Amino acid sequence: MLQIQRIRQEPETIINGLKKRGVDASQTVHDLLEIDGQRRAIRHKMEEKQARSNALAKEIGTLFKSGKGAEANSLKNETGLLKQDIKDLSEELHTLEEKEHTLLLTLPNVPHPSVKAGKDETDNEEVSRSGDIPSLHEDAKPHWDLASDYNLIDFELGVKISGAGFPVYVNHGARLQRAMINFFLDENRGAGYTEYQPPHFVNAASGYGTGQLPDKEGQMYEMPLDGLYAIPTAEVPITNIFRDEIVNAADFPIKSTGYTPCFRREAGSYGKDVRGLNRLHQFDKVEIVSITDPSNSYALLDEMVAHIAGLLDKLELPYRVLRLCGGDAGFTSALTYDFEVYSAAQQRWLEVSSVSNFETFQSNRLKLRYRDENGKTQLCHTLNGSAMALPRVLAALLENHQTPHGIKIPKALAEYTGFDIIK
RNA sequence: GGAGAGAUGGCAGAGUGGUCGAAUGCACUGGUCUUGAAAACCAGCGUACCGAGAGGUACCGGGGGUUCGAAUCCCUCUCUCUCCGCCA
Structure with missing residues (x-):
């Protein structure tokens, strides 16, 4: 606001x-x-x-x-x-x-001066690109076929238990998920982020604090009997840790991370990109949230962007970074960078991370403040980003690293999985 | 699910109709003392809005009521805690 x-x-x-x-x-x-x-x-x-x-x-x-x-x-x-x-x-x-x-x-947030005017994703600017796009062998398959060939994910089983968009991960698939969560959390912790394990359901006050309510009311699963909402991202509970707080400026930047499953109704998006892991009702994500004073927030945003780039480098995935145009950026964001990895078999870019500076847009609702050098309370700047959303990373890993002999696991991740190839 | 207790400043905790934005202690900040530190002592120390300032107004979980006047009395909602039951 x-x-x-x-x-x-x-x-x-x-x-x-x-x-x-x-x-x-x-x-x-x-x-x-x-x-x-x-x-x-x-x-x-x-x-x-x-x-x-x-x-x-x-x-x-x-x-x-x-x-x-x-x-x-x-x-x-x-x-x-x-x-x-x-x-x-x-x-x-x-x-x-x-x-x-x-x-x-x-009123949505006012875009940062560097943000270009634009209508939708076609107007986003590519600011960098890294990694080589692999040339796959002839029988290369999209990840949903690989998932079934190697018995990693059972989509039909998820339909039986819950419905479409709730995949069941099995065997190496499940272990890969668990490994990625640990990998991301460890990397974030190593970069100075304090690890949290927050609640997965939040009250309405928290939903308002980060702006999911009332703007995106229909996007959250709701438990009206208890007045709770299933979180669409860890951003909600983690940022709300600091709701109604006057934080100590000496602690800036305050960096937090946490893993949670994320629940999204995705109302109105049926039939669009729903194949495989591209769009789900429940998925895993590790989030980073930062709080600082207005004069340092854009330097911090750059630092977060660099950190996320480092994660994708370690996963040996080709990616590009986009600066979102005015029309494509979220309601609450002043400046957003999207990370997209190239999924070689689908031959398309998949968004795996979105990093934003909200300036005071969230903190105004959250009443999240600090004291300036004159002792006056000021609103903090809040930032957050995915580090990383798992399903699409998994999709790209499977597709890009497939070989006729099996799917290779990047070295950094193999330390966590305990295996370096899926056969 | 049953029974009870409670919600006051960063925390603990007094305050049951006026001089209460609120005692006291702890914490915190500044100072005195000290070679330094601790201790002791002195002073300061809630948030928001309006105002150039002096100052004003609101807030004692939320909402409503009684009264000239409410943290204090009444109604109502929400939340928290304790005990019992059930249970990971």
């Missing part, structure tokens, strides 16, 4: 920035400024009456104590009137506050 103070200070910057997303915010900003002005005027008026009422109440108390009951009672006339006024004003104030809040929720 954008800060109203910022909209007051630089409405034009915000309107122009949002144009890069293809969003025309001029009407909303205009309405917000008007409502905000009214709100503050009414608040001021109400506070004046409250001050008067407080003073009178004090006076009445003193008068009663000194036995001047008649005088005290005469003052009560005025307080009665004030009371009604205050009630009316406060109702008006609440209405305006609600309107303002509702409007604020509709």
Whole structure:
């Protein structure tokens, strides 16, 4: 959520920035400024009456104590009137506050200056590319065939137990999953991230904190009996560790990591990219979350990008890094880099990581602050990224490293799997 | 599932109608003392909004009510804890 103070200070910057997303915010900003002005005027008026009422109440108390009951009672006339006024004003104030809040929720984050205007993924900029795209032998297969040939993943079994999009990993497939989780967590820990094992269900307050609610309400699995939501990413519970906190600036950057399964309803995306591991209702992901002060957040974003690149290098996968254009970046993001690995048999790029700086967009909702050098509280910048989403990494590993003799496991990962080839 | 207790500042914990944004202790920050440290002593120490400032307003889990006046009384919701039962 954008800060109203910022909209007051630089409405034009915000309107122009949002144009890069293809969003025309001029009407909303205009309405917000008007409502905000009214709100503050009414608040001021109400506070004046409250001050008067407080003073009178004090006076009445003193008068009663000194036995001047008649005088005290005469003052009560005025307080009665004030009371009604205050009630009316406060109702008006609440209405305006609600309107303002509702409007604020509709505005996405303002893109960073480096973000290009654009409509969708076709307008994203490739900023780097690494690794060689393998030339596969003639009988090379897509990962869903490999998964079944080598008995690694049983999609039909998942359908029986739960439904489409809930694969069952078996034997070497299951072990590979477990190995990747440990590999990623160890690498992240080695880079200074504190490891967490957070809850997989969160309450509504947490959903609002990171912006899943109300923006993406229908994307989360919901347990209405208990008022809980299955997390769509570890970002939600891990970032909410810091909700309503004033963190110590000396601890910056605060770096956290955690593995969780992720649950997504993927409503409205049936039939699109659902083959194999490309899009699932439940998948495993290791997430990194960082918190720092505004002056260092973009350097930290670069550091996170470099860290993720290092992971893909160790997995010996070809990848490219994209800077998302305004229209393709998420609602809450100021700047997002996507990592895509090349899946050689499908002959397409698969998104395996998305790294974003949210600036104060999340922390404003989270009330996540630090104290600056003057002792004033300021909103932190929050960032996060996948390091790494497992299914598509697995898909690329299987496809790219297949040989006529079996599927080779990259050296870094083989230390975790205990085997270096799947036959 | 049954029974009970509770929700107050970073933490612990007082406060049952006015002078309470709130005692006290711990923690934290600054200072005195000390070769240094500890101890002791002194001072400071919640958040948000409005205001140039003085200052004002709100907040004692959320919402509503009683009252001139509510942390304190009433209603209601939520959450937490303890004991019993069941159970990984």
